[in-house]
Amino acid sequence: MTAPSSRPTAVRLGAAVLAAVVALLIPVSPAWAHNTLRSAAPAQESTLSSAPTEIVLEFVERLDPTFTTIVLTDAAKRKVPTGDPVVGGAKGSVQVTGALPNGTYTVAYRVVSTDGHPVQGSYPFTVADPNSSAAPIVGTTTDAPSAAASVQGDDGPGTGVLVAGGALAAVVVVVVGGLLLRRRANRR
Template sequence: MRTRARRPTVRGVVVAALAATALTLAPAAPAAAHNTLQSSTPTRDARLTTAPAQITLRFRQPLNPAFTTIVLSDAGQRRVATGEPAVTGPDGSITVDQPLGNGTYTVAYRVVSADGHPVQGAYQFTVADPSAPEPTDAAPPP
């Protein structure tokens, strides 16, 4: 008895394509649980004419205050005095305790995702206030 080879139908091809797409996307699902930075004030690479009094980071998921760290550093990698991070839902913010002089600053953060994985990152912004003195990189006298 001979069997005839069947030609693929349009329906069969569509079902196979959908199944292949679903399998391709399935491994990406666990990564979706990781928290990500959505926006910030000041923004990445901003050039400000007035120094900020507060830094605010908005994430994709709500933050846990116990596992949220936000640090501000100057161009010499010295920590700038700030308040403790305040957390409201997906927003984390710090207040800057002293006026910032002209220069480049780095905001570094570390938060924990809903799946328990730590997420960290950093970005820079520059203060270029025309009325402020230029920063000095010299260390203060002992």
């Protein structure tokens, strides 16, 4: 009497593993597509002939208004007065309430998008108003905190990615263990 083939069982087991992996990865996939800055006004690295009255940042995904921070600092790393962030969909903005004499400024941001993942960054722009009589602000050599440090936080992998990775690893361990046990049982 011949032993029944384990091939149909292996095919079914493989299909079940594939279905489990797909089921785990589909709900988590948005966590891998983290939010990014789409555009900014003033633009990154730009030189303006007049000081801006507003900073507007547009992202790829919607922002959570509760966790949106936009900070403006001058070349000496001092915070420039601005209004509170206003969020509408994927845009965040602040009104510049302080004067901006000629000089280099840094916009720093920290936002949380719909996937719950924090994203942060910063970029410079320069004001070079030919009609300005104010002295330009120059950087200092002190170790003042940077604008990016004032909005710094955890930028590690999202919780969904960690859960999916752990579940996938567990599925692989169970499947490989089951296949090894089955092979060992068939050899006896």
